[in-house]
Amino acid sequence: MNSKLLLTSLLTLSIYLISTAQPITQVTGFGSNPGALNMYKYVPAGITGAAPLVVALHGCTQNASQYALQSGWNKLANLHKFYVIYPEQITANNSSSCFNWFDTTNVNKNQGEAMSIKQMVDYTIANYSINPSAIYVTGLSAGAGMTVVMLADYPQVFNKGAIMAGLPYKAATSALGAYSAMNGTVVKTPAQWSSLVKNQNPGYTGPFPHTAIFQGTSDFTVNSANATELIKQWTDLNNADQTADFTINSFDGNSIIQQTIYNDNLNNPVVYCYKITGMGHGISLDTGSCPRQGGVAATYALENHFHSTYWAADFFNLLTSPYVIAGAVQVVPSANNIVYSVPAASGSTFAWIVPAGASIVSGQGTNSITVNFGTMGGIVEVTETTSGNCKKDAAELNVTVTGSTNIDILTIEHITCFYNRGDNTISIYNKDLTELNSLAIYNAIGQKINQAYTIGDDKIVFSSELKTGIYFIYGFISKKPFVSKIMVY
Numbered sequence: 001m002n003s004k005l006l007l008t009s010l011l012t013l014s015i016y017l018i019s020t021a022q023p024i025t026q027v028t029g030f031g032s033n034p035g036a037l038n039m040y041k042y043v044p045a046g047i048t049g050a051a052p053l054v055v056a057l058h059g060c061t062q063n064a065s066q067y068a069l070q071s072g073w074n075k076l077a078n079l080h081k082f083y084v085i086y087p088e089q090i091t092a093n094n095s096s097s098c099f100n101w102f103d104t105t106n107v108n109k110n111q112g113e114a115m116s117i118k119q120m121v122d123y124t125i126a127n128y129s130i131n132p133s134a135i136y137v138t139g140l141s142a143g144a145g146m147t148v149v150m151l152a153d154y155p156q157v158f159n160k161g162a163i164m165a166g167l168p169y170k171a172a173t174s175a176l177g178a179y180s181a182m183n184g185t186v187v188k189t190p191a192q193w194s195s196l197v198k199n200q201n202p203g204y205t206g207p208f209p210h211t212a213i214f215q216g217t218s219d220f221t222v223n224s225a226n227a228t229e230l231i232k233q234w235t236d237l238n239n240a241d242q243t244a245d246f247t248i249n250s251f252d253g254n255s256i257i258q259q260t261i262y263n264d265n266l267n268n269p270v271v272y273c274y275k276i277t278g279m280g281h282g283i284s285l286d287t288g289s290c291p292r293q294g295g296v297a298a299t300y301a302l303e304n305h306f307h308s309t310y311w312a313a314d315f316f317n318l319l320t321s322p323y324v325i326a327g328a329v330q331v332v333p334s335a336n337n338i339v340y341s342v343p344a345a346s347g348s349t350f351a352w353i354v355p356a357g358a359s360i361v362s363g364q365g366t367n368s369i370t371v372n373f374g375t376m377g378g379i380v381e382v383t384e385t386t387s388g389n390c391k392k393d394a395a396e397l398n399v400t401v402t403g404s405t406n407i408d409i410l411t412i413e414h415i416t417c418f419y420n421r422g423d424n425t426i427s428i429y430n431k432d433l434t435e436l437n438s439l440a441i442y443n444a445i446g447q448k449i450n451q452a453y454t455i456g457d458d459k460i461v462f463s464s465e466l467k468t469g470i471y472f473i474y475g476f477i478s479k480k481p482f483v484s485k486i487m488v489y
Contacts, residue, residue, distance in 0.1 A: 022074035024065060024086055031119030035112040038088035039120045040064040043128070044078045050131040050452035050463050052082040052318055053124055055117065055158075057139030057146050059165075059282075059300055060098040064088035067140070070301035071283060072294030072309045079291065079393075080313070080320045082134075085124060087117050089142075101145025102178040107170070109153040109200045113146065118154055129463075131452040133439075136316045138162035140283050140300060141222060145171075148230070151209045152197040162212045162312035164283045165222045168233045170196040184223030190242060193233035208237040212272040212315040214308045216279030224275070231271055235262045238270035245269075257306050266476075272315060276304055284308040290390035291322075325380060325397040332402050333375045337361065340380055341368035342395060347387025354380055355399065377401040398442045400472070417473055417484040419466065425459040426473070426486070433460065439475040 024040040054077070058067035064086035068074055073084050089097045099106075099113060106112030124130060137158050139147040144166025151161040152169040168188075171181035180186055197208070211234040215227040235242055244260040246269075251257040256277040264270045276284050282300035286293045286307035294310065297303050313319055327340035342350065344367045352364055357374025371380070377400040384392040418427045428436075433455050452463035466488045473484045 024068050027123065030123035033116045033119060035106055035116035036090060036093055037113055037116040038064065038090060040086040040088060042068065042074050042077055042084040044081060047081045050129045052134035052136065053085065053130045054082060055085045055087065055121065055137040057087055057099060057143030059141035059143050060096045062097065062300065070296050070298050072307065075294045076309065076313050076318065080318050082318055083124060083128060083130065085120050087120060098142035099146035101142055101149055102172040102175060104173050107149045114149050114153050117150055121157060132454065133452065134159060136160050138164065138312050140164040141281065151211065153200050155201060155204065155208045156206055158209050160210045160316055162214065162315060163230060164214045164308060165216065165219055165281055166230065167222060167226045168193050168229045171229065182222050184225030187229065190232040190236035193229065194236035197233065197237055210238065210270045212312060214274045214284065216276045216281065218278050219281045221281035227273060227275065231262065231273060234271050238264050240264040240270050254306050256304060274311065276306065279304055291393050292391045319393045321395040322392050323395055325382060325395050327397065329397065330400045330402060331373050335373045338371045338373065339368060340371060340397065342382055343367065345384065345386065349385050351383045352381065373401060375401060417486050419486045419488055421465065421488065424462050424465050427459050436475065436477050439473065442472045
């Protein structure tokens with residue numbers, strides 16, 4: 001066998017092994033299925049408790065199995081324990097197997113393909129333990145167009161969305177209009193774009209999903225001008241303007257990746273945009289075996305040493321810590337010589353980030369640092385790069401400065417919460433829970449608790465019992481931040 005044939009055979013075998021090691025399985029009978037779509041699922045081994053759910057939508061000329069393999073979602077699901085649904089278009093609906101993101105009979109709320117995908121989510125919730133506050137959607141091209149449809153039609157279902165080479169909701173309402181939109185010639189004001197979404201949800205007063213937009217600058221299928229229009233639509237829906245609040249021109253050390261972040265009127269990041277210089281139409285990959293790498297290169301899966309699926313998962317808050325950071329979770333203002341550490345590893349280097357106002361006195365690059373604090377708390381974070389040049393997932397520790405918080409002390413409200421072990425609920429004193437926008441729980445050592453919950457008339461009902469200990473509750477009511485401490489006996 002000559003070397004070229006051997007290389008081809010090994011490549012084919014490796015792709016086969018990757019695909020067969022992480023098979024997706026078809027689900028039938030998930031609902032009335034008015035859009036006549038196929039449903040596939042991926043359930044990794046070892047999931048315990050309520051877990052997140054990702055809906056991943058393929059592009060034109062693709063199917064569910066191809067997109068699962070090329071995008072690398074199953075690898076991340078295995079590592080971080082979440083479910084994945086892969087809706088699949090059929091040629092009877094669209095000759096190019098595109099989701100019909102431009103057809104009003106398929107994109108209006110509770111109709112056609114949009115309803116079929118919503119039924120897939122409902123089926124998964126009914127048959128598995130899903131965290132209802134951690135349901136996400138992503139897709140490529142026509143799948144990205146349908147991603148935006150799901151975010152627009154069901155903002156109460158989807159927490160966030162990642163849009164890979166997509167277009168705004170109702171950028172087109174016909175096949176002919178779709179070509180104009182894809183060419184980047186459909187331009188509207190932010191208010192015009194957002195009204196198209198709001199019209200699908202009359203009377204809805206809750207928050208709209210946050211979005212991450214991934215776009216190649218040399219995409220001649222979906223013009224990059226659509227990224228600008230997407231930013232307009234989803235910043236306006238999230239009470240933000242269209243001026244970037246934060247920009248990194250060489251994101252994660254990659255000179256062709258620009259990240260911009262748009263904050264809302266409370267200074268919370270709501271829209272992210274990643275522009276990949278010189279990339280054509282597709283998802284961006286960083287193929288390899290490291291935790292931050294994945295996917296298989298193909299026509300619409302392009303090697304750029306930037307794994308967009310990984311960064312979408314990071315945006316979705318799906319990435320779990322590889323280990324626990326040891327160190328104080330509460331310090332006094334201006335505390336000095338506070339030590340934080342993680343397990344040592346031969347040949348590894350460690351990049352640390354500390355809260356605003358704090359400084360690393362010594363140890364940057366090693367597994368242990370010494371920190372001098374200011375007056376603000378926040379996240380202590382570390383990312384390990386192994387001797388084999390693999391970056392691991394970041395580990396985080398939430399640190400509170402006594403008398404302060406992670407949020408500006410002038411804007412945060414300290415409220416009283418009560419935990420009732422008998423019915424596993426939290427009551428918030430003198431607050432209207434219908435105005436609760438978000439909730440996060442941290443334990444006494446600063447780790448975030450992935451606790452599913454539902455909101456009742458006057459209580460927050462948790463899916464499982466909180467263990468004995470001290471917890472810090474952070475959240476937003478009527479879009480105003482609050483913090484509370486509870487003790488569970």
